Amino acid sequence: MREAPRIEFLWWRGCPSWERALAELREEMRALGLDPGSVEVREVATGDDAEREEFVGSPTIRIDGRDVQPTGEPAGVTCRVYRLRDGRVSPLPDRGDVRDALAERLAAPGGAR
Amino acid sequence: MTTGPEDLGIGERAPALELPDTEGRTHSLADAEGAPATVVVWTCNHCPYALAWHDRIVEAACDYASREVRFLAINSNDPDRYPADSYEAMRDRVAREEWPFPYLHDESQAAARAWGAKVTPHVYVLDAERRLRYQGAPDPDYQEPAHNASWLRDAIDAVLAGKDLARPQTDPVGCSVKWKP
Numbered sequence: 001m002r003e004a005p006r007i008e009f010l011w012w013r014g015c016p017s018w019e020r021a022l023a024e025l026r027e028e029m030r031a032l033g034l035d036p037g038s039v040e041v042r043e044v045a046t047g048d049d050a051e052r053e054e055f056v057g058s059p060t061i062r063i064d065g066r067d068v069q070p071t072g073e074p075a076g077v078t079c080r081v082y083r084l085r086d087g088r089v090s091p092l093p094d095r096g097d098v099r100d101a102l103a104e105r106l107a108a109p110g111g112a113r
Numbered sequence: 114m115t116t117g118p119e120d121l122g123i124g125e126r127a128p129a130l131e132l133p134d135t136e137g138r139t140h141s142l143a144d145a146e147g148a149p150a151t152v153v154v155w156t157c158n159h160c161p162y163a164l165a166w167h168d169r170i171v172e173a174a175c176d177y178a179s180r181e182v183r184f185l186a187i188n189s190n191d192p193d194r195y196p197a198d199s200y201e202a203m204r205d206r207v208a209r210e211e212w213p214f215p216y217l218h219d220e221s222q223a224a225a226r227a228w229g230a231k232v233t234p235h236v237y238v239l240d241a242e243r244r245l246r247y248q249g250a251p252d253p254d255y256q257e258p259a260h261n262a263s264w265l266r267d268a269i270d271a272v273l274a275g276k277d278l279a280r281p282q283t284d285p286v287g288c289s290v291k292w293k294p
Contacts, residue, residue, distance in 0.1 A: 079160055079161050
């Protein structure tokens with residue numbers, strides 16, 4: 001039986017975009033036939049939490065452990081700077097990047113809906 | 114987090130400012146004697162909200178330059194916890210980009226406390242008497258450039274026209290000011 005991907009959403013209270021990012025993630029999951037309720041949502045509150053979670057900023061989305069927009073930034077409680085596909089800076093990941101990362105995982109051997 | 118600044122009320126005279134820019138030149142509100150409006154923006158280098166809105170604020174500054182509206186940007190963040198917001202990083206950024214207004218360093222954080230700055234960006238619009246006429250976000254959505262800093266522009270237009278603002282305050286949205294311990 002093929003397994004659904006593990007999707008993690010890590011957020012820090014200091015960045016107000018996290019709810020919007022989570023809603024957009026769930027919409028993309030729903031569109032691809034994934035259960036939006038299956039996201040593992042975890043709050044990162046302290047620097048120690050960030051180190052333990054290897055959290056490089058809020059929000060962070062991982063699919064089977066892989067960041068939707070990998071970065072070399074160090075762990076820490078901060079708001080994450082994303083680059084949209086049109087080049088703009090944003091506190092949110094590009095929805096296209098989230099969609100493609102989900103679709104890529106589903107298309108990979110072992111991916112499932 | 115250490116906080117405690119009082120909110121600056123609409124109609125109140127803005128607290129004095131005297132801060133260095135990235136070239137070491139000191140700027141104050143009093144320098145703007147005769148300016149029909151002054152815009153003060155708390156911002157920084159590391160925050161994606163401040164970065165997302167930056168170009169819109171720059172465009173507004175350019176658009177209103179001919180009407181002698183003065184813009185000042187201020188960074189008050191603790192550089193020990195956020196090195197991207199250090200004075201050196203401010204200088205590097207201004208050297209790389211074209212800023213049509215000075216980028217001031219509030220090292221002691223006294224200005225942020227006096228003004229009640231909460232997040233980056235936090236926009237203030239003052240009239241010719243340096244009374245607060247608008248504070249809040251530049252426009253309704255950091256993600257949508259088409260908003261074009263509409264709330265900020267509405268506020269400037271109202272001040273220049275001597276009219277009351279329909280929306281003198283909005284909730285500023287962004288990264289919290291990074292207070293020193």
